Amino acid sequence: MSKIAYAIIVLWGWRRLTVALIAGAVSALAQAPFNAFPLLWLTVPILVWLIDGATPGDRRGQIGRLLPAFAVGWFFGFGYFVGGLWWIGAAFLVDADQFAWLMPFAVVALPAGLAVFWGVGAAVARAFWPEGWPRIVVFAVVFAVVEWLRGHLLSGFPWNALGYALTPTPLMMQSAALIGVWGLTLAAWFIFAAPAVLAETHRRDGHSARFFLAFVVLLFLSHLGFGAIRLALANDAVVTGVKLRIVQPAIDQSERWMSGHENEIIKRYLEMSDGATAPDRSGVGSATHLIWPESAFPFFLTERPDALAAIAALLPPGTTLITGAARPEPPSGVDGAERAFNSVFVIGHGGEILSAYDKVHLVPFGEYLPFRSFLESLGIRQLITLPGGFSPGPGRRTVTVPDAPPMGPLICYEIIFPDAVTDPADRPAWLLNLTNDTWFGDTPGPRQHLLQARVRAVEEGLPVVRAANSGISAIIDAYGRVSKSLAVGRRGILDGQLPVGLYRTIYGQLGDSILLVLVVLGLSVALIGQIRSRFEGDP
Numbered sequence: 001m002s003k004i005a006y007a008i009i010v011l012w013g014w015r016r017l018t019v020a021l022i023a024g025a026v027s028a029l030a031q032a033p034f035n036a037f038p039l040l041w042l043t044v045p046i047l048v049w050l051i052d053g054a055t056p057g058d059r060r061g062q063i064g065r066l067l068p069a070f071a072v073g074w075f076f077g078f079g080y081f082v083g084g085l086w087w088i089g090a091a092f093l094v095d096a097d098q099f100a101w102l103m104p105f106a107v108v109a110l111p112a113g114l115a116v117f118w119g120v121g122a123a124v125a126r127a128f129w130p131e132g133w134p135r136i137v138v139f140a141v142v143f144a145v146v147e148w149l150r151g152h153l154l155s156g157f158p159w160n161a162l163g164y165a166l167t168p169t170p171l172m173m174q175s176a177a178l179i180g181v182w183g184l185t186l187a188a189w190f191i192f193a194a195p196a197v198l199a200e201t202h203r204r205d206g207h208s209a210r211f212f213l214a215f216v217v218l219l220f221l222s223h224l225g226f227g228a229i230r231l232a233l234a235n236d237a238v239v240t241g242v243k244l245r246i247v248q249p250a251i252d253q254s255e256r257w258m259s260g261h262e263n264e265i266i267k268r269y270l271e272m273s274d275g276a277t278a279p280d281r282s283g284v285g286s287a288t289h290l291i292w293p294e295s296a297f298p299f300f301l302t303e304r305p306d307a308l309a310a311i312a313a314l315l316p317p318g319t320t321l322i323t324g325a326a327r328p329e330p331p332s333g334v335d336g337a338e339r340a341f342n343s344v345f346v347i348g349h350g351g352e353i354l355s356a357y358d359k360v361h362l363v364p365f366g367e368y369l370p371f372r373s374f375l376e377s378l379g380i381r382q383l384i385t386l387p388g389g390f391s392p393g394p395g396r397r398t399v400t401v402p403d404a405p406p407m408g409p410l411i412c413y414e415i416i417f418p419d420a421v422t423d424p425a426d427r428p429a430w431l432l433n434l435t436n437d438t439w440f441g442d443t444p445g446p447r448q449h450l451l452q453a454r455v456r457a458v459e460e461g462l463p464v465v466r467a468a469n470s471g472i473s474a475i476i477d478a479y480g481r482v483s484k485s486l487a488v489g490r491r492g493i494l495d496g497q498l499p500v501g502l503y504r505t506i507y508g509q510l511g512d513s514i515l516l517v518l519v520v521l522g523l524s525v526a527l528i529g530q531i532r533s534r535f536e537g538d539p
Contacts, residue, residue: 005199008046009053017075020050024079031084031160033447035168037192044189045196047076048139051126066123073122077115084160085111087443114150114157121146130530132200133212136193137526141519144186148515151182151417155364158416160448162188166223167455173480174227176458177505181418182515186522191220208529234479238497239429242404245287247272249296250470250491253438262299266307269296270314272493285316287495288403293467294324294411294434295342301325302353312351320354320402321347324411324434324467326390327356339391342367344409344434346401355400358393359411361420398426404498405429408462412436416452418459419511427508429501431456431464438470442488446472454480461502478502 011019023043029036050072056065088110092103125142129135143162151158163184167173176184194216200209249268269292274284284290301307301323315321327343341358348354359367367390398406408428410421412435422428433453437446450472457464457476464476474485477499484496507514 001195002199005045005049005052005196008049011050011053016050016053017071019046020072020075021079023047024076024081025083027076027080028083028160030162030165031444031448032164032168032451033444035165037165037168040162040165040188040192041195044192045194047072047122048136048193048196049199050076051122051129051139052135054122054126062127066126069126070119070123074115074119076122077118078111080118081111081114081160082107084444084448085114087440087445090441090443090445091439117146117150118143130526132529133197133209134526134529136190136197136212137522137529139193140186140190141522141526143189144182144515145519147185148182148512155361156417158418159413159452161185162192164448164451164455165192167451167458167480170231170454170479170481171224171227173455173458174230175223176455176480177230177461177507178226179514179518180459180507180512181455182512183507183518186515186518187219187223190522191216208532231479234477235500235502236477237500239405239500241288242498243286243288244291244465244475244494244496244498245273245284245289246291246465246467246473246475246486246494246496248293248468248471248473248486248490248492248494250489251438253436262297262304265296265298266310270310272491273314275493284314284319287319289401290315290319290321291432291434291465291467292321292323293469293473294436295326296323296469297325299326300328300340301345302327308347308351311347312349315347315349315351317349318403319349320404321345322401322407322432322434323347324436327358329391340389341393342390342411343393344399344411344432346399348402354402357397357399357409357411359390359414360393360396361414361417362390362392363413396420396423398423398428405501407432409434413449415456415464416449418456419507421456422460422462422508427504428462430498431460431462433464433466434468435466436469437472437488446470446488450474450482454482459505459507461505461508463499463501465498475499 008019023046026039027043030040051069054069054072056068086107089103089107092106121143125139128138130138147161151161161181163181166184166188167176194213197209197212247269249272251265273290275282311321323345325343325345327341329339329341331338344357346354398408401407406428408422408431410431410433415421415433421431437449440446453464453466454476457478458480461478463478466474466476471486471488471490473494475483475496477483478501484494486492486494
């Protein structure tokens with residue numbers, strides 16, 4: 001191990017950066033759908049050793065001394081994000097005539113920007129780089145912090161945070177109820193970087209390194225043990241009297257906003273909802289709650305009384321429809337502009353709209369265009385062909401649903417943001433995630449999206465009901481277990497019951513402040529360990 005570590009540490013020039021790039025790309029296999037997290041015990045130590053060898057050479061100044069570490073972190077991150085996010089390019093092929101030319105830029109530009117966070121993390125860690133095992137703690141703390149920043153700055157994009165590598169199964173998800181995915185991210189960097197210390201166990205007084213490794217093994221086993229105990233005590237109850245029917249129409253994205261397909265699309269929803277396309281299913285009256293996915297209609301529902309009348313004719317008394325739909329708002333007196341919202345409607349059996357929720361966290365370049373005037377002058381538009389894009393809603397809120405517990409609606413990628421999926425003043429009893437992952441086809445994207453929804457369920461102690469246009473639709477209990485699902489690309493309906501919600505979890509109560517506590521604790525341990533090592537002469 002010492003020989004391998006030394007060979008990596010002394011790499012220089014393009015060889016160092018190539019190793020960093022390859023190790024980062026291989027690390028992406030730890031995420032869904034591959035879930036090959038053991039690979040991180042090989043690749044993350046490589047990053048530690050590359051930072052070990054990131055010496056300034058003849059560079060002058062603090063920034064110059066940290067540039068080699070930044071380069072190593074950036075190339076590792078670039079490999080990781082390209083390997084984990086290449087599938088976003090599929091969205092630019094939906095309307096290939098207009099957007100295909102942007103695909104290479106998007107596939108490269110987004111990972112390049114995200115990799116800056118990891119480059120900064122490597123540079124900051126190197127600036128405070130102690131010797132021996134304390135550097136693993138510093139490394140984990142700094143990278144957890146920059147990952148948290150990646151999830152919050154510039155509207156945030158916490159997709160594929162490293163903590164998800166520790167959550168491939170319900171057994172391994174349960175710790176999220178204690179520390180959330182950001183706490184798991186710190187734990188992941190710490191656990192997977194630990195083998196780097198194996199190169200030091202042969203040194204004089206190497207007992208510190210061996211003790212450190214034993215602690216890491218115990219921590220990982222505790223992670224598994226907590227999951228096993230929590231699942232053994234799991235509450236499998238369902239909400240009495242609530243029968244769900246989720247419709248997954250699998251409408252091709254190129255047809256959704258195409259003129260002339262409106263009637264065909266609403267007809268498909270109506271027929272599938274009533275079980276006409278599934279002879280083995282009973283009519284819509286067997287469900288108390290019918291659920292359609294995000295932006296179900298290629299028109300403004302409130303401007304089509306015929307569509308509302310057809311919905312009223314479909315729904316018998318006792319059945320409520322919950323659907324995604326675009327919602328227009330008349331010009332306001334402030335700016336005189338008409339606005340549109342990506343919304344969730346709750347519709348009663350008479351076709352009346354009982355309540356609505358407007359999406360808060362919009363997708364940049366998908367639902368709105370940052371720096372719109374400038375980018376449109378370059379010929380760049382948002383992917384959704386809605387003039388002006390969508391406007392954000394006023395805030396997260398809990399919605400009342402007839403004959404069901406109060407619901408927390410989340411549209412599309414709103415569910416990927418930890419500690420931001422419920423109204424803190426009015427906790428819902430379940431979460432509803434309406435989405436349209438058709439943009440990304442049969443790629444890792446929909447699987448990664450589903451995993452993040454499952455982890456939100458564990459963090460909040462709330463079941464998640466997920467309706468996706470082309471999959472993966474699912475019913476998820478508060479332990480992250482999928483009771484029923486429909487695969488990507490499959491057209492069909494999903495009948496099931498609503499699992500009960502649990503007590504407010506520790507993470508649900510404290511949120512991301514838990515990460516702050518872990519960061520302070522980690523830095524304190526690293527400082528004490530470094531002082532102790534120097535006092536005892538331990539290398």
